[in-house]
Amino acid sequence: MSIMEPDLHKLKINDPFLGQYQQLVRNVVIPYQWDALNDRIAEAEPSHAITNFRIAAGLEHGEFYGMVFQDSDVAKWLEAVAWSLCQKPDPELEKTADDVIDLVAAAQCDDGYLNTYFTVKAPGERWTNLAECHELYCAGHMIEAGVAYFQGTGKRALLDVVCKLADHIDSVFGAGENQLHGYPGHPEIELALMRLYDVTQESRYLTLVKYFVEERGAQPHFYDIEYEKRGKTSHWHNYGPAWMVKDKAYSQAHQPLTEQQTAIGHAVRFVYLMTGVAHLARLSNDESKRQDCLRLWNNMVQRQLYITGGIGSQSSGEAFSSDYDLPNDTVYAESCASIGLMMFARRMLEMEADSQYADVMERALYNTVLGGMALDGKHFFYVNPLEVHPKTLAFNHIYDHVKPVRQRWFGCACCPPNIARVLTSLGHYIYTARTDALFINLYVGNSAAVPVGDNELQLRISGNYPWQEQVKIDITSPVKVEHTLALRLPDWCADPQVVLNGEAVTGDVRQGYCYLTRCWQEGDSITLTLPMPVRRLYGNPQVRQQAGKVALQRGPLVYCLEEADNGAALHNLSLPADSAFRVFEGKGLFSHKILIQAEGFVQRVLKVESQPLWQYDRAPTTREAQTLTFIPWFSWANRGEGEMRIWVDEV
Template structure:
């Protein structure tokens, strides 16, 4: 049976986009070499603890060294987090996409050497995890709550598939298959196997991807098993720890996390609210959506839809960020979206994009692609500084440097991007997403080419019986004009479907300069016709500035608006507007102006307007509280908004997305 895969081969897409090419280059030229130095403990940088916790290993990465020790090339102990291996795998995955985008024999050589090292570190039975191989072989698969063994395995499988796709080299796939076989041998419903799952979802994603390239159905079934077993016996993770005679914890205190943290409070298919650790949840959903697509399992897809609805209708920030609390880096409850205490981890935003992408495979609906876009253009890329060398874990919507400094409950909200973290999950996660951005642009199914994202690119897409070349030209996200030109060998009947973004309230679609018939379904405009060579489709998405209002059940946003233009959410920064941003309010009759400034923050469209700022000294001297205050006075003030993703690239200061507005 041929696997139906409507994902587009990354090799066949060449990103020519001014906006995204910059990121792809930054990853290739800055992040990848930099991460390589970090992984080898050669970078002369200060690694920061992402939390104020001395238990966090932050002296060095030691990740490559761990592999060398596991491979028997060096002696010593494992250092770092138990999931340190995944740093190497995520680096390798980013390298793979980067090599797909652009050949680089030097880099490929380094990657090959890493794969050789991984092969050496793999045990005879396929087991692969340096922590357990080096320091705790007797505890393998015995402490899944905290061990991250399957999590690391999943990341390796993702990297392996990416590297194989990039280079066609089989070795990496053979290591991954051996590892997957080892897992299939140890886990499953059969007697004698472990009837369990990992504390951190990820292997389910890797196994499904490995199935697609190897066509080994066992891997898909293993992924499905992990997903369907999860939460069925919701005590499994805890009971496994109880059974281990050795009581030493691998991650201190993790066993006190509640079931929701791990999404094991009920069977996955019964879950209808997004709970617990946000990254875990979206990784689970990403796998669930992929397996639902690959197996055509309607029940799985229904579960995905329920979770998608809960996230995007109740628990997501306007930036596409998720995770309302630092405690457990987790979801909390419906409409609880505080702007200055949240987590909004970069990894979680990226994971939400993965989930959206996999849902689009089954259902081309803009409810997914709109969020995909929102997440990518806002709280994902806000994770990286414009220099490509500094990174946020936490992506707040409101920052007061005093609070970050003097209120320990906000100390996780950093005001500048540190250069590296002890737990280095976010930067490489962003690197692999940025280098594979092309994957998210199109899907192809039922003789239809779906355009989900707008960015300049050239793509070669396979339809039922033909191949088309498609060239997208645009200055997105600064302009909503998109030109798509076709190259076909012969006139071909097929459908082109274009996403009509949720932010766009007015648009035109023309074919060769003329109006064209299209029908709209699920947020896409469908044009079906005999397309001929050199056909030119011009889409003009009117890119007005919109004031976004949050559902009034979100307490923290009541009486406020956020500005959005195109896919970009905007914010005020102290650099442009002075301090006390909370004293600024937009008037009813506010007029916004937008201007592209090539010299500001790497080139951005900034928004300016006249606003009012409360004059504190008018009513107040040094009183803390006064009775029956007269109406406050305001001064006029011109203010400047910048795209959210570009904040914190100048001096330290306040930042605010949701701005008071007169109603």
């Protein structure tokens, strides 16, 4: 059994909802980010990323500017462009990207090394600070871009660059006497080399991933060795000197992966690492690594995942904290971490065919990932809280990382281009195309053609997900194809119904997928009905931040209260356990979106003018009826600054 990555040329998204997001990425986000990379956006923090490449290529004189990982923003933009070109050819954009690729190639050193920070700023310090300096991380992103651009355009220029880069890295790292026994401080190259292996079938790349993964956390510790060797210099100081070297759990390098029991450290690093490990485990049939994936996935999802698909409960280290510690207001939940979670889930799905991975992937996509970008495509969240009280943010340091509205760009700009590349490559997440079955993970409207043996199964998914309950799957293959379709039955749906050519079928349901095997032909049609009553969700009783509270979900969407609809002091609102819900389509910003209303209560202050001096008097409030309006959480903060909260007191 093997997996065939869907060819995104043959997978056209026409979803009324996410299709618009893709359009937004094409029309707004990609041009906007191109401007940002070239420092043409007045109100945004400077990027300098393209200029760095020009300086490294010798085309311009100047100083490197930006983060040590500034190159990766260019790589992610190129990847977004690559996937976007699959959806819609755009010669002008392709020309721009080709020029960037020429520039990247020109910035590559003769030996294959490619990194503008070190080339321009510290040429003598190559590979001396793996723990802190993101060289392999940047390489990983460029490799991903090279693979994507090859897949998206058929052009090999960047693929050749990154193969040369990967070959160089392969020569530098390994068990050999003259090689570095190191591995990245920020994992990323593992998942990238696996993609490069997929495309090139060059076994050295897979072997190198295995080396990086298995060397990780070995003693004596590589981070300490290189730290001593370079004279104890340190690149990052925000938590004290060399903290990134010392706090090895931050990089998931405190112990070998086989010994790790919990999702720990920097959340993005964790899911990036595990994405590569899961890919490697499947392709190398490595049961031990598969167990590592299952164990760490379970810890993360069962004990450290937010209802929004967010991970990373704390700002310090942008990291996981501990089991069942899920603060709503001080949470980090970086947009990139939820993107990485989707990537990890995708690789788990390819290994396991268990819908729980798709459930989490969908939750991350429709909530935190979409929420990371404003509806205008020009403003972004890095941090995605579940509760915000804007008036307080500036005055209490526990909220230093929280912004009440999306920002135009960031000094550390990892998230915006990451959102762009994941939204343009949705096709990779919709299906898992295995030789034995085509798994449909997400009900995003699209038409696709997937190879089945020597044939091709063509199909079309349509509907108005996630707003409406019916999804239609039409087979459009001109010739008959014998194959199995595996339809995901979402965890949020209590009573899914499958109708095939007008007849209800139960199918063969295993691990959350309904398997339908048949000789498919044009005209075959499946109607999947996924009833979407408003669900009341309750926290795991171990999670103290959710005790006594309820959250609403409809379909895959988590809902929230916003000040714009419900007034300030949202904490004084409560929802009776027996309130009925009204769902209706919103207006303006919320047109084509479903909102929810319910009758609730508000605690009102009695006689404000005579409010007692001492603030803790006997019940200075009275409970009055108030209609509560809930909006899809991903769309919050599109109407200016205001309070927001997901978890509401249930009374």
